[in-house]
Amino acid sequence: MKINRVRQNVLPLVTAMIWGTAFVAQSVAAKYMGPFTFNTARAVIAFLFLLGLCGLRAAWRRRKGGAPVSAGSRRDLLLGGLCCGAALSVASFFQQKGLETTTPGKAGFITALYIVLVPLAGLALGKKVPRALWLGVALAVAGLYCLCVTEELTITKGDLYVLVCAFCFTAQILVVDHFTNKVDGVALSCVQFLVMTVLSAAGMLAETLPPLALLPEYLGPVLYVGVFSSGVAYTLQILAQKDSNPAVVSLLMSMESLFAAVAGALILGTRMTGREYLGCALMLAAVVLAQLPRPLGRKTAEGTFGNGQEV
Template structure:
């Protein structure tokens, strides 16, 4: 009886770890795509304004998901063993729509605060302040009754230190732009928690598709109100817009939603913070930007933090203790 019970429980734990590792890999892929997208966004700004760029890439991101949704719908219909009732279908669609709208509003608002704020501060300070969601997410989670392991707090602190070394090259002082980017970090934290709430209740791909159409429509309206979008600008900046739309929006944000289903939101935020590391490496490889010793050490700290929070609790605490003893 005990042997069977232990075997069953061990199988469940192993299955859970498999889900955790798979989810971590999906989030790392998302962070890598976003990191390279910083280069695309930097180039895209040469041809159009922030509202136009964000509107175009969001609408592209939503559009490329439509064929995938249709394919999945057909596949699910064939695999169904029980027909959904009309009430169940209505409830599921309602949750998906509400979740998609909430995610779309959050991601649209955060992106625009970041884009506007960066005009009044340095890129390095903006990068560091944005990734403060590493700390903000677990703090917000406490208000929703989410317990955070000590190892995760330690990982968040190490990652924040790494982000500082990686992104900040001058004395940290707050100005108007810094405040706007900090608001962006708070809203990105809300976005992570909203996904954590809705992703287990609905289809992640549909949720992602709706959020992009919501963000794309809002940004497009903003483009016509505050900018002068032109077809020539969109054509000239087609490559960065397509990368940001197809890969950054359509692929990466969908990977985030699917990946977060089996991970604590604080751990997810730590893995997603690797986008800053990848962006520095992408700038180094693609744009020829250089990394100094301080920035390289910052990259190492962030990677170490992400690896630390992936360890089982006892092993992670042992690693912390051995680090303290040495």
């Protein structure tokens, strides 16, 4: 029980820290290559890393005389990998495209909107949504307005791309929640990035490859995102969501927005206006409010999103 508690609370926070700092690496890489090229590189690195990890796990268990790790049925693993990989490919494309023109801090907070969208997605699935969530939605909309809409009442393309990315990550979280208890988490993540490699490579054919002369400039960011943000963090996400409340786990993972803002300020020296900081505060309040538990003694309906109950 104690190990499960650590897994369900520590792993999402570690994931958030890796994802948050990865926004800086992604922003740097966006200066040298297109989104499909970058996502192909990160996906290949993540796939090879996870494939090696799967091999090491199998060899270690054979040496100990234990049974090999079951990856669940091949059908579930293949279907889960296809669905997770497709959702992740689309989400990563829009996020990387947005980072070409927006800052890591803003991108982190807009991406974190998935914490509100996950419970709202329950409406389409026939789930009940607590009233407090609607206040969270209102705060999130106000926060997005302060973050993205200029004084001329226009929204930048970069912010709009990242907003679409938040909707795609909502789908990815829900798909992971559906398959994570059916198959091995590391195997699912491995297949997920294999699918992302194929889909991103198809789009990469339409982009210009970055010059090899500038390899030292973008190799570090690509490796960091490929190994840590993709290979490690997305696997930790899957392991954290196993037998856990996806709403609570997504709340902890949404702290990536804070890590992104801090990392952007410390590493890249990016700064926001007072209005944008207000937008960050409103979105952070929406994130927390969306997952506040109901008061003690108040009975919770089964199948409710966003209040600490299982989805």
